[in-house]
Amino acid sequence: MASLKPITLWGHVTGPNPWKVAMVLEELNVPYEIKNIEFPEMKQPPYEKININGRVPAIEDPNTGITMWESGAIIEYLVETYDKEKNISFTAGTQDYFHAKQWLHYQMSGQGPYFGQAVWFTMYHHEKLQSARERYVNEVRRVSGVINRTLEGKEWLVGGKYTYADVAFFPWFDLVSWFAGDGIDIAKEFPNLSAWLEKIKARPAVAKVLKVKADAKAAAAK
Numbered sequence: 726m727a728s729l730k731p732i733t734l735w736g737h738v739t740g741p742n743p744w745k746v747a748m749v750l751e752e753l754n755v756p757y758e759i760k761n762i763e764f765p766e767m768k769q770p771p772y773e774k775i776n777i778n779g780r781v782p783a784i785e786d787p788n789t790g791i792t793m794w795e796s797g798a799i800i801e802y803l804v805e806t807y808d809k810e811k812n813i814s815f816t817a818g819t820q821d822y823f824h825a826k827q828w829l830h831y832q833m834s835g836q837g838p839y840f841g842q843a844v845w846f847t848m849y850h851h852e853k854l855q856s857a858r859e860r861y862v863n864e865v866r867r868v869s870g871v872i873n874r875t876l877e878g879k880e881w882l883v884g885g886k887y888t889y890a891d892v893a894f895f896p897w898f899d900l901v902s903w904f905a906g907d908g909i910d911i912a913k914e915f916p917n918l919s920a921w922l923e924k925i926k927a928r929p930a931v932a933k934v935l936k937v938k939a940d941a942k943a944a945a946a947k
C-alpha cells in the first residue's frame with residue numbers, strides 16, 4: 726500500500742498490546758511508525774489528549790483522520806479499513822466474520838485482563854499475595870485450556886485460515902514463560918496451543934515485529 730501515509734502507533738517496549746497492533750499492520754502491509762512512550766507520560770498531556778485512558782496502544786491515521794485507542798477496536802478498524810482482500814479477516818455478515826469477532830472479544834476480556842493481573846501479582850504488587858497470584862495464574866491456565874481444546878484437529882481459530890483473531894492472542898502468550906514459567910509449561914501442558922503459537926511466530930510479519938521489539942528492548946536497557 727505504497728500510497729498510504731504512515732500510521733502513528735503509540736506503544737511501549739514491554740507491553741503486549743501495541744505489538745499486537747503492529748503485527749496486524751505488518752500483515753496488512755500498511756506503513757506505520759512506532760512512537761514509544763513511558764508509563765508516566767501516558768497519563769499526562771499531550772498524550773492524554775490522544776488516549777484519555779492513559780495507556781497504549783493508540784493510533785493516529787493520517788489517511789482517514791482517525792485517532793483511536795483500545796487494541797481490539799484498533800484491530801477491527803484496521804481490518805475493516807485496509808483488509809479489502811480479506812487476507813486476515815472475513816466478509817461482513819458471514820459466520821466466520823462474527824466468530825473472528827467472538828475470539829477477539831474473548832482475547833480482550835478473557836485473556837488480556839487476566840494475564841495482566843497475573844503479571845501484576847507476580848511481578849509488581851507491593852506485597853506478596855499468594856492467593857491472588859494463584860487465582861490469576863490459574864486463569865492463565867484456564868484460558869490456555871480453552872484455546873488448546875478449540876484447536877483440537879484444526880490449525881487456526883476461525884475459517885481454516887490465519888486471521889487477526891489468532892495473532893491477537895500471541896503477544897500475551899509470548900510472555901507466559903516470563904511471568905508464570907515456574908507454574909505453567911505451555912509446551913508440555915497444551916500441545917495444540919503450543920504448535921499454534923509456533924506457527925504464528927513463524928509468520929514473517931510476526932517475526933519482523935518480534936525483532937523490532939527485541940531491538941527496542943535492548944536499546945532501552947543500555
Ligand SMILES: N[C@@H](CCC(=O)N[C@@H](CS)C(=O)NCC(=O)O)C(=O)O
Nearest residue numbers: 740741742764780781782795796797
Ligand atoms: N485494554 C487495553 C489495555 C491497554 C494497556 O493496559 N496497555 C498497557 C501496555 S500493554 C499500558 O499502557 N500500561 C500502562 C499502565 O498500566 O499504566 C488495550 O488492549 O488497548
